[in-house]
Amino acid sequence: MYGAGEVQVEDVPDAHRIEPTDALVRVAYAAICGSDLWPYKSMPHDDTGRRMGHEFIGVVEAVGDEVRTVKAGDLVVSPFLWSDGTCVFCRAGLHSACLHGGRYGWDDVDGGQGEAVRVPQADGTLVVLPVEQDDALMPSLLTLSDVMGTGHHAAVVAQVSPGETTAVVGDGAVGLCGVIAATRLGAEQIILLGSNPERTALGRKFGATDVVAERGDAAVERVRELTDGLGVHSVLECVGLEQAVVTALEIARPGGAVGRVGIPENETAPTGIAFWKNVTLGGGPAPVRAYIEELLPDVLEGQIEPGLVFDRTGPLDEVPDGYRAMNDRETIKFLIEL
Ligand SMILES: [Zn+2]
Numbered sequence: 001m002y003g004a005g006e007v008q009v010e011d012v013p014d015a016h017r018i019e020p021t022d023a024l025v026r027v028a029y030a031a032i033c034g035s036d037l038w039p040y041k042s043m044p045h046d047d048t049g050r051r052m053g054h055e056f057i058g059v060v061e062a063v064g065d066e067v068r069t070v071k072a073g074d075l076v077v078s079p080f081l082w083s084d085g086t087c088v089f090c091r092a093g094l095h096s097a098c099l100h101g102g103r104y105g106w107d108d109v110d111g112g113q114g115e116a117v118r119v120p121q122a123d124g125t126l127v128v129l130p131v132e133q134d135d136a137l138m139p140s141l142l143t144l145s146d147v148m149g150t151g152h153h154a155a156v157v158a159q160v161s162p163g164e165t166t167a168v169v170g171d172g173a174v175g176l177c178g179v180i181a182a183t184r185l186g187a188e189q190i191i192l193l194g195s196n197p198e199r200t201a202l203g204r205k206f207g208a209t210d211v212v213a214e215r216g217d218a219a220v221e222r223v224r225e226l227t228d229g230l231g232v233h234s235v236l237e238c239v240g241l242e243q244a245v246v247t248a249l250e251i252a253r254p255g256g257a258v259g260r261v262g263i264p265e266n267e268t269a270p271t272g273i274a275f276w277k278n279v280t281l282g283g284g285p286a287p288v289r290a291y292i293e294e295l296l297p298d299v300l301e302g303q304i305e306p307g308l309v310f311d312r313t314g315p316l317d318e319v320p321d322g323y324r325a326m327n328d329r330e331t332i333k334f335l336i337e338l
Contacts, residue, residue, distance in 0.1 A: 001036075001052050003045035007320040012051075015116035018108065020064035023122035025076060028133055029142050030112045030336040031055040031310070032322050033080070034172050035263055040323050051105040053113025054080040055145040057129065057138065061116070069123045075133055076126040078112070078119060079289040080104070080146040085124025095289040098124075113319055113336060127292045130300070139307025139335055140299045143177060147333070148295060148306040149288025150261050151177030151238065155185055157259030157282045158234035162186030165227055168208070169248050170238035171199035173309040173333040174261060176206055178236040180304050183207030187234065191226055193219055193247065199332060202308060216243060223251040232256060237283070241265045249273040249281070259283045310335040 001007050017024050030053050039050070060074045070076055083090050083098035090098050100121060105111035110118055119125055129141055140148075151174050160166050166187040168178045171194025182190050183206060192208035194200045200211040212222045224231060231253030237245055240262025248258045249270060258274070260283035274281045298304045313335040314322060322334035 001039055001043060002047070002049045003043050004039070004041055006045065007040070007052070007323045009316055009319055012114070015110045015114075015118045017062060017064055017118060019120060020066040021121055021123065023063045023067055023070055023119045023126060024061045024116060025056070025058040025078070025119050025126070026061050026116050027056045027058040027112065027114060027338050028075070029057045029138055029338070030114075031142055031145070032113070032319065032326055032334040032336070033146055034174060034326070034333075036323065037327050038263060040327055051111030051114070053111040054104040055142060056112035056117065057142050057145070058117065059133065060126070063122060067122045070126050070128060075129045075131070077129055077141055077144050077292065078117075078126055079149065079292065081285070081289070082109070082120050082125040083289055084121045085289070090124065093287055093290040095287040096285040097287075113316070115316070115338060125289065127296070137299060137307070139310045140305055141307070142335065143306040143309065144288070144292050144295055144299065146288060147173045147309060148177045148180065148304075149291045150174050150286040151179075151236070152181040152291050152295060153286035153288070154178050154236035154238060154259040154261040154283060155181035155234070157257065158236050159257045159280070160185040160187050160234045163188045164234065165189040165191070165232040166234040166236065167191040167193060167223055167232045167248075167251050168203075168236045168238060169193045169244050170262065171196050171203060172238065175236070175238035176203055176309050176332070177306050178238050179203050179206040179208050180306055182234070182236065184298065184304060189227070189232075191223055191232065193223075196329065205308070216247065219247055220250040227253070235259070236261070238262050246270050246273070249279060252277065252279045254278055256280070257282065261286055309333045313337055
């Protein structure tokens with residue numbers, strides 16, 4: 001990406017191992033993320049450009065001398081961040097704060113929207129998938145690299161509990177996966193706030209019991225009507241825009257919790273609303289690596305089907321148009337098949 005709206009597919013030097021803890025992975029499937037649309041909308045032009053992509057499944061081609069848990073030939077999924085799995089934060093399940101971790105596409109690490117990636121800290125990062133590369137579950141397995149784990153994180157932070165009420169703000173891929181997560185954790189009522197009819201229909205399929213298409217004050221009013229005037233126990237904020245954060249806090253009931261995973265538009269939060277209702281406001285970059293082992297069996301057994309958020313598949317050449325289509329909201333999420 002060279003700037004807002006400027007995405008090109010180019011030849012770059014081949015990915016290669018550098019550290020003994022690295023794996024070299026040939027990418028089989030990758031995805032465009034909603035968070036990739038932030039620079040797509042706003043990045044100032046840069047002649048050097050930026051490698052893009054952080055969600056992928058691939059086959060290990062080679063590993064360094066210190067790698068123990070993956071080997072050449074393994075089919076693996078990577079979380080959207082790499083992490084060692086051993087530091088104090090990884091052991092606490094917060095791999096997104098790993099002391100020796102980092103991001104794809106930066107600091108000599110390739111982006112996932114390409115043919116191959118050097119994966120640092122391979123032992124801590126990669127998870128071997130017990131299926132073949134052409135398995136029909138690939139789209140759902142690919143969501144474990146980001147959107148399904150991120151939706152789950154929002155649900156965990158929002159303290160979704162069996163029999164209680166939940167609202168999900170946002171009908172993008174993460175919000176829809178948040179509906180799956182809330183359903184999975186036993187929420188009784190799941191109110192999806194979103195205005196796109198096709199997306200909210202998918203949300204209902206995933207378990208949403210109510211859809212609120214209104215925005216702002218009208219949405220807050222509607223959620224109150226649906227909850228006997230009380231608001232909901234748990235809110236998953238999956239957008240990040242200031243208005244969405246305000247709505248999330250407004251619809252939480254006193255003593256409730258908001259789990260935010262939308263990348264914040266503003267550094268400040270309207271915490272006054274939360275204070276006067278004793279609402280817990282938490283969340284941040286999801287430690288999706290921590291959740292893969294928990295979510296993987298449900299995908300393998302067909303209990304959840306988050307791969308339905310992919311509504312377009314194409315080769316690497318179509319990636320620039322995939323960005324455009326997602327940015328124009330023609331496409332929920334684009335799956336790249338290499
Ligand atoms: Zn760590």
